[in-house]
Amino acid sequence: MFSELFYPRQAVLVSASSSEKTNLTAVEYFMPVSEKPPVVALSLHNTSLTLDLICTSMEFVVAIPSEGLNEAVLLCGTTSGKYIDKFAEARLTPMRAKRVSAPLVLEAYANLECKVLSYNSSGDHTVVVGEVLEIHPPKEEREGEPLLFNLGGKRLFGFKQH
């Protein structure tokens, strides 16, 4: 995998929903791409249920995992929401967002409510670009630290930023 060249990097959780289904997944192909307005980009495999839900609802939430969510991130990144309820299995709490249908993750360090600006195929993945409408909580109220991840073989390590 050529993408191994880019570790370590941040992994986030991305949630999306339809009237029937709420789901979230782990995403390491993620980055901010504009400050004003705030815009993020992420890349999801074409088979991802989360991608389906995002392209249908045109909304999503990016939850930045806090310390201690390694196992939850791993679970969300190794099983599809086609088969399980990931919020329940990962013991994460969905919370109503202010401006989008996708849920916030209560346990996360921060949550970003986003609306889709575009999505474009890029090989086996699709790149989704979204404007950030809301950020929770404000900087001064954030507790703990976000996690960075380093993937070595099949092992996932979480460690603090310095």
Ligand SMILES: Cc1cc2nc3c(=O)[nH]c(=O)nc-3n(C[C@H](O)[C@H](O)[C@H](O)COP(=O)(O)O)c2cc1C
């Ligand atoms: C740490 C980590 C990061 C991941 N990053 C991505 C990613 O950036 N894009 C992607 O499509 N899949 C990524 N995956 C794999 C998906 O999360 C996985 O295929 C998931 O089962 C898709 O779930 P869904 O069908 O419910 O959307 C990652 C997995 C892990 C463990």
